[in-house]
Amino acid sequence: MTILWTDALIFFLVLMMLVLGFYLRGKEHLRRPIGKVTASRVGMMSLVILVFFGMIGLLDSIHFKPANDKSNEIISLLDYWTTSIRQQQEKTYSSPFAAYSYSKENITTDDGRQLWTYPRLKYGGAHLKNPDIKKTHDIMQKAAIGFTKGAGLFAFFFILLLSFFKERKQTILKGTAAKPVWMIIFIIVSGSYMLIDLSGFYHVLGTDKVGEDVFYQAVKSIRTGLVIGSLTTLIMLPLAIIFGIMAGFFRGWVDDVIQYIYTTLNSIPGVLLIAASILMVQVYMANNEDQFTSLVVRADMRLLFLCLILGVTSWTGLCRLLRAETLKLREMEYVQAAQALGVRRRIILMRHILPNVMHIILISVVLDFSSLVLAEAVLSYINIGVDPTTYSWGNMINSARLEMAREPIVWWSLMASFLFMFTLVLAANIFADTVRDAFDPRRADND
Amino acid sequence: MKRTSQKTCLLLTLIVSLVLSGCDDLQLNNPYSDSEAGQTVLYSSFTERPKHLDPAISYSANEYALIGQIYEPPFQYHYLKRPYTLEPLTAEKMPDISYFDAEGKQLSDKVDAENIAFTEYLITLQQGIKFQPHPAFAKDKQGNFLFHQLSQQQLDSINSLVDFKVADSREVTAEDYIYQIKRLAHPKIHSPVAELMKQHIVGLTEFSKQIAKKKLVNIASIPISGVEFVNQYQYRIRIKGKYPQFIYWLAMPFFSPMAWEADVFYSQQGLIDKNITLDWYPVGTGPYMLVENNPNRRMVLEKNPEFHPAYYPSEGEEGDRERGLLEDAGEKLPFIDKVVYILEKETIPYWNKFLQGYYDASGIASDSFDQAVQFTGQGGEELTPLMKGKGIQLQTAVATSTFYMGFNMLNPEVGGDSERARKLRRAIAIAMDYEEHIAIFMNGRGVSAQGVLPPGIYGYQTGQAGINPYVYDWGNGQAQRKSIEVAKQLMIEAGYAEGIDNKTGEALILYFDTAASGPDDRARLNWYRKQFEKLGIQLVIRATDYNRFQQKMRSGNAQIFIWGWNADYPDPENFFFLLYGGHGKVKYGGENAANYQNAEFDRLFEQMRNMENGSERLKIIRKMEAIVRYDAPWLFGLHPKNFSLYHSWYQNLKPNLMANNTMKYKRIDALKRVELRKKWNRPVFWPLIVLVIMFGAILIPAINAYRRRAKETMQ
């Protein structure tokens, strides 16, 4: 069990979420918005999807050195469970569900003749005697089996659940969003089970240039996306909250200083700032290599730093919002009443200001998430994104660009990254909208 | 509601008619102005703007592609003949070489190298060679230069060289060649070969000290002991000892003539501020001259009106005549009026434009390889039907360069003269399956290296005799890599059974240093790791930027690295010196990156260095190869094989890896190009129309909804 920096932070984040949830449990003023969120169908569906992605991400964040092999390679739980897919590497490109390689090769047939043709894949559809005829049927069959297995699994747990909470059956089944939610869960469970089943025999999304399974890459990329989206906010929040509130509440020179800081940071083109800092990390790592013996660690360091710098560049927006809001709040009569009552400033901050800006924070966090995931892709394109050895959609897209020029065109790598990224971002966006509509008072009353 | 739908219909019909009318022969995607269509203009590209176009500084392929056409050294490589042979370019004839001993007494050609103290090259120039027209030469009635002290208001009206209305030329003299040599020595210039030349040319070192403080423009008058002005058309260069390769240097732009006027002209601050410098606007004698240099967009070469008469070669290799390479024999050069280099960063657009006929030639990115080339049964390659259909021609040539995986010999683990390390190196050499590497990453565009020398370099051996016996066996007519078992056996002998160090019991971890960090490289790096894993070795990649990489190489912190070398000139010396102890990177900051040091090898090298080609030189070369193969400081990687595609209208093509001034020989059939482009670029419109219709389909119900809302009452 080795804990990388990002892992630690991720689990810290999860912990904080739990704590926060526990603390806010049953707070009256939250009940209405939360109720609103739970009531919205799309919102809940997207939430389910997010959670699903999140779980994959978590699985991928538990790293350890496998006991059996002597190499000091660090792998995650996810890697461990998908070892088969991970190691079933072809030689080069192969299209989804292909049994043959995608590019011709010289093959010496048994009778010693040299042939220029498409060779069979080492793993993809290797179990088939005669792919050309049997393949489709085989795929269908395997898919059906996998799906039913998944469905069975789902059904089992569903019934288990019901039997556990007999009395709360109503809430489980009758909630406005209950039906679609269960539906989507069903689809996810059985769908993913099906995919897992299939990728035992085929490369579901084909393979890339070095014959690595694209499906595996896409799944691995999930963690990167999530880390960027979540850790960045984790880093930027303290800055934004503390500075924003202080600037708004104390005004005067405090305000001036803080404004100065974030105007300065804002005025520097973000990309350039990021570029500079990424180079800085590389230098740092180059200078003391001994700490970064394993590729994973190096990549992780860079990822962390990317989040860090993204956080530094992106806190200003929220900070400004909070400042404005605090300026409003501090004029509120209940704050003045508190002052009249002789309540100390920091207590006023904690008790009156902070809770009343929470919704802004929440909203901006969920809104930022998706944009950050998108940003990662762009940055990777300019080679100042995540480490090239980390799996990330950005990197996938980046290499896929060149494949677009191939004839016949290699589309699956691009498509895979597109699909996964799109699903995540879409879910995030929809969920963000739901949250905003629920928590933003202005919207709350005008509908 | 009805009205609107009618409107949309009307609109559609309009568009359709318009489209159909203009459809037949319009080329919407033509990136060039139509006026150029008929001319014999060659379109090429550059991905990164060349850093220097000053022949004294420039030292990289992409720069040579330009200045090779502009500057002319005294000698050049024959365009057609193989093996590469030198011929006079601006010189009247090949140089007269004479040897002297320490006392300055002339010696016969037969004496052996060690008692030769000096060699003299007497170079005789053609008469009547003139510089390209250039404002630097422009004079007024009184015969003093117009533009050598530009006034402010003159400067204001000037943004590029074109803005100078007056331009003039003058004949080239030996002085100009000598002046260029002097420039090489000037510290301000940072000529990359300065240090090298100081080792060879007599008196250059002293000269450079002498002028270190002086302005560039004032050095013309100061003499160099080793370079002598004989007369208008003759000058003499004296070098230390015997150094036959020196003639090759004389065929490189470093030794092309340079007019002192140019330096005076360009040294004006006003121009420098406007990026008008010798580095960007060359002044040469060659067939072409740089008329537009906008490194942010395009560079344009145009025929040099003052170009001295030059003619297409009339004899070549056997088979050239059949290939139609001699049809233009004796024709006056150059054929192409204008060459346009366009900034093209991305490979995809370039490739697509090439297919659309907007570029005349193209390399093959590994991604578009399958599209272009297929291999016939016997490993030979040919174009795909698609390409053949377009009439595209394919040319291949093995580059005179080598890529090798170097072991830092100073490193205790992999380096050193110990048997243990040597075995380890050999094991790795076997495990690294370069055939697969070539297949995967280079689509078979390369040959796995058997030794230091690439094909086409004197001393290269083909067939069974040429294989590296420690890595390959000779089986059914070709070199076959030894099986991995052999490697494992070696590992055991070395004491790394299964990759476990028998001393420490730890898994063996090796470090691979590279500057590569692109996403494509990731695949490559993974592949390396896989190769090492075959032996149970764990390879740790230490990727960093190029600077850090070089830093490491200099300080010798690297363990394993991959590097390449591109021949400066076709001589084995230019490769073996990469392993010569005297060039050790860490010790002497030389090019011997592996820091390999082997007394015997060095001795042989010093011997071989200054011999003419001949049987005994060959013998020495064989010995050296053998030593290197045995010690395996390098893991001989591969010699890349250049594939290039040319459109059917592009003629007189023969790959020449040494010459860089081949543009003048090439020919373009403009008319053919025009009609083919038309044929290939018919724009497709129907999707647009479909789109418009769909949009309308969305809008109409919207309007309905609005009207319905307006109509509704409260009841």
Place this chain on the structure above:
Amino acid sequence: MIQYIIRRFLYAIPLLFGVNVLTFVLFFIVNSPDDMARMQLGQKHVTEQAVENWKQQRGYHLPLLWNDQQQGIKKVKETIFYQKSVNLFLFQFGISDSGRNIGADIKQRMWPSLAVALPTLLVGLLVNITVALMMVLFRGSYLEFSSIVLCVILMSISSLFYIIGGQFVIGKLLKLVPISGYDGGLDAIKFLVLPVIISVIAGIGSGARWYRTLFLEEVNKDYVRTARAKGLTETQTLFRHVLQNALIPILTGVVVVLPLLFMGSLILESFFSIPGLGSYTIDAINRQDFAIVRSMVFLGSVLYIFGLLLTDISYTIVDPRVRLS
């Protein structure tokens, strides 16, 4: 008013100074002058001497922040920091590490960037506002719902996909425009069409939604009710009153970015090989030409601050309620 502007300019100075310090620290931690020299001098036959000369010439031989050899004020003046940043303040960007005059390059490359960015901005603005108005006009109908969904979908697609896809389909398959490149004068149009279209489409998602919320906010204001009480139709209210008021935040939002248009768009430009400042910056980053990057950072900050000033001024122009003091 004048006083206000003057004050803002004075305020800009410490900002720019801060920017300078920050970038300076970043970049000179990143790599030492020696590295720059090696980077620029290329790989073959590079000697220490050459490196020294190079540094001499570029003025990188000085100490970073404090020069002990010198006396008095020179202790500060004779340093890389002083030499490099003070000139920036005077907009003398000096010589790039690869030896070109940066100022001249910027002057030259600014226009292509603008040629892409400005049409993009204007067309985008037009399209977004129309779409948003449509949504507001049909609010509550299936049309609004579907277009919101569409927007979210458009938002969720990475801009890279738009570029790659657009180039592939329109450029390669349909052959409607040149795949990439640029040309001066009117010929530029055929090169610009595709990038502009692509970036507009990429922008619709977020843009239209954002404007829609602005409009909705206005729609719920009292004066709109008044307008309708006057007897204006839905459309009239929308165009005469709502649009008029909503334009204030929109316009001022646009004004901020106006100066930054010169900086161009990083990816688009390098994809379509448009010789603008965007691609210039990217190259600089990849080539680690820090002289250029520093200049661009500075330029960017200046433009940004200028943008802020413009915003305030534009407020006073479009919104009668605002007065600068």
Place this chain on the structure above:
Amino acid sequence: MTEALLTVNGLSVAFNQDDNVVDDISFEVFPGETFALVGESGSGKSITALSVLRLLPGNAKLTASEIDFAGENLLAIPEMDFCQIRGRRIAMIFQDPMTSLNPVMTVGDQIGEVLELHFSWAKQAIKQRTLELLEQVEIPDPERRYRDFPHQLSGGQRQRVMIAIALAGEPHLLIADEPTTALDVTIQEQIMELLERIQKQTGMALWLISHDLALVSNIADRVAVMQNGKIVEMGCNEAFFVHPKHAYTQELLAALPSMDSCLNHLKKEKPSLLKLTDFKVYYPIRKGIFKRVVDHVKAVDGVSFELQQGKTLALVGESGCGKTSLGKGLLNLIPGTSGEVLFEGVSLNQLQGDELRLKRSEMQIVFQDPFSSMNPRMLVGEIIDEGLRALHSDISAAERREQVVHLLQQVDLPVSSAYRYPHEFSGGQRQRICIARALAVKPKLIVCDEPTSALDVSVQAQIIELLKNLQQEQGLSYLFITHNIAVVAEIADEVAVMNQGKIIEYGHVEQVLKNPVNEYTRSLLNAVPVLKIT
């Protein structure tokens, strides 16, 4: 009796599936009459008006058996044609003239717009007419105002502009929705007079919607009272005000504060509690490049008065006269105050740090707006004992809980409310909570900053009652800040009338109310609408 101009039958309005806000009401408006629809906030009177003009927000559900205007069935008219009705035949003016005018459009354009919409006139004619209208609504210097923007006008002028807009279409029916509530008393009066005059000129019907019975009693021909969505009583002015039938109406009338109800306040002197001498509150005006302070806005400019223990000083004045600044300045809630403050003989200017904090906490404040004056995120219990926690950290939680219970009882709120959130309470109840919060720290002085002006009359009476009782029990003193001079009589012992930061009249209640010396005070008093019963 003539034919009704507007007939509404069985009108009900509901917002998304909730129960009816307006519940099956019917009434008529006759040509040329003034019909007043009276009711407290949330009784659905505005909704009724809006629903006649179809200006309800989208999520409203309207059902009616009949809405006739001049013999025309409004329900049958399609949306597109309804524009001909709005503004042209039925016009409406709204409560808040600030928000109801387009901020970025000149006054002239906003009026002209109506004309150009309903009459096809030439530009010149339109402008001409617009100026006439401005004349008509008695805006000084119309030529200039024509080009002004709303924010450049005073509140009264804005409302006049609104009226001008309404008049532009020469409507037969003018709906005035609380036309004066947002204005000061004096302005209020002028506006009402203007409306009356105009009605006389044009002979249009005026449908007045108001919560202010007194005001209504002065001008309405017929009155209808609404209580949560229903019309409980309707009748012509006399009948209505002389003998109201319905209990609710009677209650309302009873609740009206009346000037001459100054009860026999105890005159005997008490020790002084608070003594202000030359108290100032200045807001700096910054100008120039370095934002130097060039001048001050003198919100409170040298005020001096004395307040005795257990008594109430009413601070009366119109908006912007500095009364609120005075109150807040006193509690040091705004910076930049000067002048000596003697509290129980101790000069606060001398005190420092915690001492000051404790002393200050003996002065508490109750704000005007009961919605923004409590943290929505806190339980009422927490809100009340906040002061205790802050000042007496030694008190145990249990004791504090008792305290809270006790306080709640004092302000007649159920004990259970300690565990509920503010938004669950009505305006009146919230105001009670605020009072409880103030009481928690055992203050000697409570500054009541317009505590009742956001409340309905009936509630207002209760609150005042509560305050009185508390004064009786605990001998509190109040600094009672209000713009409504009518309330003063109910509670104050002494009155100070403020104008432009200065106290212009200061004296005992009766004396000030009965025979004021100062001109301004007199105008204030006259402006107050009094229930006129003929």
